[in-house]
């Protein structure tokens with residue numbers, strides 16, 4: 104009951120935010136929401152299966168480029184590109200996952216990184232189709248989604264849907280099957296679970312969610328750039344998840360807010376953001392291995 | 406019930422099994438014994454499809470299962486429990502068994518309904534926990550259990566698909582004397598009562614003599630002898646193989 108009260112309060116605050124924040128701060132808040140969705144997507148696979156993907160930028164960027172290309176070349180209205188972006192990201196995740204989820208831990212991480220960098224290289228060089236390193240710019244998401252408040256609410260809705268999705272999977276037999284495979288793959292097989300199908304399904308769903316985050320990013324920047332697919336984008340999701348706490352449902356979102364807000368604050372004052380980030384991460388690993396969610400007392404996977 | 410014929414398996418040129426044949430009659434308790442490194446666990450791994458044999462066949466209830474993936478073999482009615490007790494340590498005891506029940510029924514694809522709401526699977530899991538004497542520990546975190554109880558969870562999960570046959574790899578390993586005695590009685594009562602066929606390995610001679618109807622002795626990857634426990638006890642080659650180690 105108490106938890107529900109806090110949740111309602113948080114929801115009210117999130118709904119009121121666009122009317123309280125000045126323009127620039129709202130832009131930062133939207134960015135935080137987009138990263139929150141992206142990090143939650145990444146963390147679904149990381150927390151439930153123990154596999155650390157270093158290639159989620161491919162799905163974020165895959166979704167973003169699908170949206171940008173459909174708007175630029177086919178004249179699709181922004182919102183209609185959402186299903187296509189999600190589907191394209193899911194298919195990309197299916198393909199990359201097919202070759203990666205069979206391998207164990209460190210090989211999985213390296214393989215997903217390699218595949219994502221491959222996708223980045225293609226987008227980066229294919230000037231005729233993707234605009235190469237110039238990206239795709241000057242997109243107009245329409246009068247409504249060009250408005251920061253509307254975009255904020257769209258991001259909030261998608262983030263809430265993504266979070267609900269992950270929460271449901273966690274408590275359903277599918278989530279238990281994933282954690283069984285993570286806890287003890289040999290035992291999981293001996294109760295009749297074949298790991299490959301479950302891991303591939305989880306990776307694909309996670310990629311689909313990351314694609315939705317990429318879709319939002321296009322409206323926020325009115326562009327798509329190869330940076331969306333670069334390994335540093337994958338690292339943002341990883342950092343946000345670990346910063347907030349990978350074992351908590353809200354952990355990655357919390358980490359995203361801190362990452363984006365702190366980043367904006369520090370960058371407006373100094374040019375030493377990477378240094379500050381490094382120190383924050385160091386302190387965290389040393390003193391708060393459970394992430395910021397660990398401050399709230401343990402494993403809140405409600 | 407289970408027929409293993411002429412199975413061979415080498416690791417990097419080392420023959421862990423060479424031409425092993427074995428027949429387990431329906432309803433019998435069959436022990437597989439032998440010194441450390443004889444190939445007992447390797448043979449189990451071949452049977453359950455974790456290793457593909459270099460040669461030979463495995464037939465379960467008239468069906469060829471050689472090389473089938475473990476998850477398939479299990480669903481064909483073979484329950485498996487491991488040498489080292491294993492469970493899903495992030496879950497409660499009941500959740501472990503509920504998941505095993507749902508997995509056996511092919512109902513783990515569901516990503517919407519809460520596991521906690523599957524009343525039929527929970528009832529089945531509670532019954533299994535009752536069989537292994539763990540009904541009271543249903544809500545305990547698995548990670549907190551002593552080894553003896555962990556083995557019981559493991560056996561409850563192995564029984565989740567109501568198999569016709571069970572494989573137990575060293576069910577007594579790591580247990581105290583008292584726990585051993587209890588486990589032997591438990592295996593006798595429960596599995597005989599269920600009419601299960603059992604193939605097990607064990608180093609505890611006393612337990613083997615008490616439980617087994619037939620004994621197969623494995624030595625350096627080959628079948629050295631097979632017979633009733635009494636006959637095996639008197640077999641000079643067997644005595645030599647064990648003392649010669």
Ligand SMILES: Nc1ncnc2c1ncn2[C@@H]1O[C@H](COP(=O)(O)OP(=O)(O)OP(=O)(O)O)[C@@H](O)[C@H]1O
Nearest residue numbers: 416417421439440441442443444445446447448488
């Ligand atoms: N995956 C593997 N790779 C290489 N060698 C292996 C492998 N599995 C088993 N072996 C070897 O095969 C031989 C038989 O091992 P196995 O585990 O089957 O013996 P065991 O009869 O179960 O012994 P124990 O009583 O100690 O459990 C050993 O020499 C072992 O080192």
Ligand SMILES: [Mg+2]
Nearest residue numbers: 445446447488
């Ligand atoms: Mg062994």
